[in-house]
Amino acid sequence: VMLGYSDSNKDGGFMPSGWELYKAEIGLIDTFARHGVRLRLFHGRGGSVGRGGGPSYQAILAQPGGAVQGQIRLTEQGEVIASKYANPEVGRRNLEVLAAATMEATLFAPRDPAPRPEYLEAMDELSEAAFKAYRNLVYETEGFEQYFWESTVISEIAALNIGSRPASRKKSTAIEDLRAIPWVFSWAQCRIMLPGWYGFGSAVQAYVARHGEAGMARLQAMHKEWSFFATLLSNMDMVLAKSDIAIASRYADLVKDSALRQAIFPRIEQEHASTIATLLNITGQAELLDANPLLKRSIRNRFPYLDPLNHVQVELLHRYREGHQDERVRRGIHLSINGIAAGLRNSG
Template sequence: VPAPGADAGAATLAVFRTVADARKHYGAPAIGPYIISMSRSAADVLAVLALARVAGCVDADGRVPLDVAPLFETIADLRAAQDVLVQLFADPLYREHLASRGGRQMVMLGYSDSAKDGGLFASRWALQRTQVLLTELAQRSGVRIAFFHGRGGSISRGGGKTERAVIAAPRGSVDGYLRLTEQGEVIHRKYGIRALALRNLEQTTGAVLRASLRPRPAEPREAAWREMVGRMAEVSRSHYRALVHESARFADYFRAATPIDVIERLRMGSRPPRRGGAGGVASLRAIPWVFAWSQNRAGLTGWYGIGTALGDGIARHGIDAMREMTRDWPFFATFVEDVEMLLAKSDLDIFARYSRLAGALHDEFHPLIADEFARTLAAVLQLRQADRLLAGDRRLALSIRLRNPYVDPISLLQVDLLARWRAQDRPEGELFLALAATVNGIAAGVQNTG
């Protein structure tokens, strides 16, 4: 990020001049939408048009030839998305810009940071609710809204089966269009072999056609379900934030009970692991946050807070009503299935070995995490009416059972290496190289990790 001042202004305008040059030399399709990270107001979008004009990034008719896509990333930003677009659509100059772009507004939805901010349940519900509200706004305003899903590889960052996610999307939100990010391990796993690539593309295309041409009929129970889920999502968010963001010593526990110090040094991502130089969980990017909790086999980012929320829902509405919602509402059914998979991939016994690396903090935090895991496990089994996880997915259950005997020894080796490496003040050399190998081995074995 450029430093404040004239240099930052020059660098910003240079971006738009480069866009204009690329369109001139390589054609209009060479440049996609202009995405505004951490969008919070209509001014964020309007500023892009103003800066583009100053830089001369306009077409022959003097119009800015860019689709400007606000990216709503945190829970609060997702909740504010409707108000932001209402303000934009009320602006005559912006409506003129939209008309020149075919009357379509692209909106990018952030899965990673919303889950890190409020936990998986609150994130999933905020994303679903935002799509419902913006789809309704599109119908009222005569603007077509195209959703761009910023998904990652893990369930905690929006991963999972694209086909199921499309079918579970709100009615009318797909509308013949699907744009999403595919990252890292997902690209190799889904598209690395031609036959698998074709199958994934066929399944995704089929799901988009089904959702667009034969959408689910209106569901009279959905209004009540949304109210139920809205309350549970808030319960989950409060419980998650109490641990992750409001516990004074949790950041220290996280750094001791996960191999985050190894991950940061590996520099596996395309961006630095932190936003800015501050410490703590808040500044850590979502990718290393999720990856660290998958490495220590806790999988905390995918289920913490959910057991408390589901328990509240069962107590408030009864198990029959909750099972009915799980059975008949694709959104909630997909959510419960994803949580079930994450629980099946977690191993709290191995996680306890990592937790003990935190010394006295183990006694403070491990019981909280283990208790919430037990609550989540019990609630999911109740909803699924099963006596074991993945009883309805024999293939995945078998795959996990076959992989774990190879992954478990690597995890135990990593615990030992971490203790020795930290005792020697984290040197470069053979210990670090061995730790890097264990990181790769666990990631390959657990899958859906980043």
């Protein structure tokens, strides 16, 4: 049975997508067990967190009990093939990690017992609130479609034929018709990474407002005791560490309608700040990625090379959209897109 991650995220956001897929796995495990049929799950994960990506080892061990059973299938996106398998030693190491996680999930008792009922209830509540926040911004905010097309490189991706397939399934600019890959990729290019976190801050704030300090204590306990929730937050931690709201504001300035820009970007900025604050409160970190210092250092070491590419890209986009569409400008945009994607990694 194949599980798809990309479109569910685009439709409902990061947290609801992950949670609904987790519950679907539990239902499949129970159904197949009742009928005596062996289940093998095929995870159609993308390279980015917004499309189900993230560290494979943690992802496999975060599966519900009975989901692995000695075998698992998953996709490796083209964008990560070179970094994972171009070098024979690195490739062997990645295969070892996949095999080790599969055997560990099969042979040993789960790292944590079945989640407590109150944890499941908390996730249902969080997921519903995150879904509403995400849908309200992306699908219910007037002018959001225009904002997205003007503040990201999606127009240039479509016009320059970057990618293996058209950006949209139909000749339309509607978000509903847009493919998941360019949707996630475009938000990564402008350093907002919105599909990998939006809605979490609002959801946690609403949950704590309803349940008080006991609610925050429950979320902190979930992070310590439940691999699924810990992995969810770990992936979001990585995405937020790669985001840069100051750089994102320069892309927002590409939106011609200042009223539209002022109506949408501050909402994204506020949710970004609240998501970071609530994440740090739950995990107990002082800064993003404190729990993963090697990754933190790796990402920070890339910023001096990555950030200038974003500033160059904004300038090139401005020139291109003002009518300076000669080959050098188009080539520059193309190179900046490739450079930013390489610097961010798992970005599409």
